[in-house]
Amino acid sequence: MSVNLRIPGPTPCPEDVLEACGRQMINHRGPEFAEMIARQTSKLQKLCQTKHDFYIMTTSGTGVMEAAIVNTLSPGDKVLNVSVGVFGDRFGQIAEAYGAKVTSLKGEWGKGADPEEVARALEADRELKAVLVTHNETSTGVTNKLGEIAKAIRRVRPDILILVDAISSLGAIALPIDEWDLDVVVTASQKGWMVPPALGFVVFGPRAWQAYEKAAMPRFYFDVGKAKDYLQRGQTAWTPAVSVFFGLELALDKLEAEGIENIFARHHRVAEVARQGVKSLGLELFSDESVASDTVSAVKVPEGVDGVKLVKVMREEHGVVLAGGQTTLAGKIFRIGHLGWVFEADVQAVIDALRVALPKLGY
Amino acid sequence: MSVNLRIPGPTPCPEDVLEACGRQMINHRGPEFAEMIARQTSKLQKLCQTKHDFYIMTTSGTGVMEAAIVNTLSPGDKVLNVSVGVFGDRFGQIAEAYGAKVTSLKGEWGKGADPEEVARALEADRELKAVLVTHNETSTGVTNKLGEIAKAIRRVRPDILILVDAISSLGAIALPIDEWDLDVVVTASQKGWMVPPALGFVVFGPRAWQAYEKAAMPRFYFDVGKAKDYLQRGQTAWTPAVSVFFGLELALDKLEAEGIENIFARHHRVAEVARQGVKSLGLELFSDESVASDTVSAVKVPEGVDGVKLVKVMREEHGVVLAGGQTTLAGKIFRIGHLGWVFEADVQAVIDALRVALPKLGY
Numbered sequence: 001m002s003v004n005l006r007i008p009g010p011t012p013c014p015e016d017v018l019e020a021c022g023r024q025m026i027n028h029r030g031p032e033f034a035e036m037i038a039r040q041t042s043k044l045q046k047l048c049q050t051k052h053d054f055y056i057m058t059t060s061g062t063g064v065m066e067a068a069i070v071n072t073l074s075p076g077d078k079v080l081n082v083s084v085g086v087f088g089d090r091f092g093q094i095a096e097a098y099g100a101k102v103t104s105l106k107g108e109w110g111k112g113a114d115p116e117e118v119a120r121a122l123e124a125d126r127e128l129k130a131v132l133v134t135h136n137e138t139s140t141g142v143t144n145k146l147g148e149i150a151k152a153i154r155r156v157r158p159d160i161l162i163l164v165d166a167i168s169s170l171g172a173i174a175l176p177i178d179e180w181d182l183d184v185v186v187t188a189s190q191k192g193w194m195v196p197p198a199l200g201f202v203v204f205g206p207r208a209w210q211a212y213e214k215a216a217m218p219r220f221y222f223d224v225g226k227a228k229d230y231l232q233r234g235q236t237a238w239t240p241a242v243s244v245f246f247g248l249e250l251a252l253d254k255l256e257a258e259g260i261e262n263i264f265a266r267h268h269r270v271a272e273v274a275r276q277g278v279k280s281l282g283l284e285l286f287s288d289e290s291v292a293s294d295t296v297s298a299v300k301v302p303e304g305v306d307g308v309k310l311v312k313v314m315r316e317e318h319g320v321v322l323a324g325g326q327t328t329l330a331g332k333i334f335r336i337g338h339l340g341w342v343f344e345a346d347v348q349a350v351i352d353a354l355r356v357a358l359p360k361l362g363y
Numbered sequence: 364m365s366v367n368l369r370i371p372g373p374t375p376c377p378e379d380v381l382e383a384c385g386r387q388m389i390n391h392r393g394p395e396f397a398e399m400i401a402r403q404t405s406k407l408q409k410l411c412q413t414k415h416d417f418y419i420m421t422t423s424g425t426g427v428m429e430a431a432i433v434n435t436l437s438p439g440d441k442v443l444n445v446s447v448g449v450f451g452d453r454f455g456q457i458a459e460a461y462g463a464k465v466t467s468l469k470g471e472w473g474k475g476a477d478p479e480e481v482a483r484a485l486e487a488d489r490e491l492k493a494v495l496v497t498h499n500e501t502s503t504g505v506t507n508k509l510g511e512i513a514k515a516i517r518r519v520r521p522d523i524l525i526l527v528d529a530i531s532s533l534g535a536i537a538l539p540i541d542e543w544d545l546d547v548v549v550t551a552s553q554k555g556w557m558v559p560p561a562l563g564f565v566v567f568g569p570r571a572w573q574a575y576e577k578a579a580m581p582r583f584y585f586d587v588g589k590a591k592d593y594l595q596r597g598q599t600a601w602t603p604a605v606s607v608f609f610g611l612e613l614a615l616d617k618l619e620a621e622g623i624e625n626i627f628a629r630h631h632r633v634a635e636v637a638r639q640g641v642k643s644l645g646l647e648l649f650s651d652e653s654v655a656s657d658t659v660s661a662v663k664v665p666e667g668v669d670g671v672k673l674v675k676v677m678r679e680e681h682g683v684v685l686a687g688g689q690t691t692l693a694g695k696i697f698r699i700g701h702l703g704w705v706f707e708a709d710v711q712a713v714i715d716a717l718r719v720a721l722p723k724l725g726y
Contacts, residue, residue: 003387005387005388005389007390010388010389010390010391010602010605011388012387012388013388018386018387019385020385021384021385021606022382022384023381024366024376024381025368025373025374025375025376025553025559026368026684027368027370027373028373028560029370029686030678030684058421058423058426058560059426060421060584060601060602060603061601061602062583062584062601062602063421063422063584063601066584093583094583097581097583098583190388196388196604196605196606197391197421197602197603197604197605197606198421198561198604198606217581218461218462218580219460220425220457221422221425221426221429221585237425238423238425239372239373239423239424239551239553239560240423240560241421241559241561241604241607242553242559242560243384243559243560243607244561244606321393323390323392
């Protein structure tokens, strides 16, 4: 039985990308690596529609979220955390772990954050130094209206730092970083980028560099200043995940050839297959339609069906690997990942399998 | 021209290990990954001759050095950093970055640390909370006599924390962690383990866990408490470098089949080929013979020869990739890596190439 890996990362990779990941090692401080990282950094900047600095670190998405915080803030700094789910909460937890004073603006799960509420929170406390915000909340299948949120933030506080978790959106959903005037944006290789996990990407703008000069949170491994110094020599500060760099080389060629607008359009089309398919089965999305994500769909487990068992049956009997719900959503939703190297047929196959599996589970 | 990658990591990997690294992605929170990480953790503990807890993190060696520190110490804690090279210095820099008060005991580069000097430093300041020490100093080709150092430390301070950078030694040079009563020991996948970079390993003993309860340095990504919670469920806290886990599966089988004592013996034999070969060319080791490392040989660039050019010629004309000297040793030494998947012939080929290259460079 072939496996249809439909979790929101790690996502399946094209065969030739995987083959490249199996290449023999090279010197990570030699000329071949230097050419590779220079080329990839430049291609990634273009695909991310940004002129900001761009750093590749060997870590997961959580690691680059930590990088966003520790490179721009000091202990005691007040920050506003706009959270609509598990990963939004995590962003605030990281800031707290490093001594920031976090005001949480928690939105209802399944809905997007309200730009005007964010603006009011900023008006209520003029000492806030930064806003932490999730672009695409993987735990609830919600894409925040980040353009509107950023506009509301800038209206009230033109110079506040905006730190964005775009782990499951960048490269898959439109996110014009410079146009929206975002300061730090992070993502990770195993999401939209069609390569295995191990690399985190950090977009770091001029306002973030100004903040870096004063930021007193301790940092070493995730220090963007060190990343900058080494990148100038064609290196990463610490030994990188060379294999994934090899894969990224091919993946970026494919993404470039497709074109970023076409990639966004493909993700939207595939997501529509998921949304319409779910509805055709009489199921409901967990998220509001108006903010339903183009990279992951969260679906309510229907009354009377065991959500954990559903995920198990889908895997064992249909070869479809879905994600369950996290924390309080465990058993209550299941999630279909549709980002990266994904096409309509991959998601249609999930719907077809659900159509067979659900009745056997009492639906 | 085939390439003979002879830097002290990333080290070459066996073909089937590389092929495994090219496997398609799986769910890192699913049953297959759970079985894999449980099996690998147990095998690694055996190969590392330890009953201490063992955690695999997606990062480089520097990342797990940071993990050793932030999980056991608090800002303001006094620590003794025993350094005999670049990586020893780095260990102290990480501790300083997180607010430790670091007393540096700097030994002459090329020599090992003196156990009695370490003991005296501990006697001189009874408030020291931890000793940071490098087992194998990659920058100078020195293996510290860690057993004697640990014994001297325990004589003076039976309960002080001993944090060990064994990045380029564990799994290649004898390091009986429990017998030597070491508290935290770290290494990384691209060194002795015959797999690509991306994974750091953390050995964490009972005294370290006691320290963890009080340790107030901020941490999130590198939190071993989170690693422990997730490992109990067969997971890593954050999305891991799945590809390298696939490779590690095969590499551990090979290492087990060879047997740890045979692996140590092989590294010693291969290192002898390097040391005798270098001498046969009339060259000198940078390190004292008594502490010359079995995983990396540092060799003095002979008078009149351009060390940077030598490394270039070896690479371009002979396909031999050597490492140069770091920081103040740049151009003054070159280094031959001989750890991991390495045999006598690999190092003999380096000597043979040097025999041709050196005379052309004025030697």
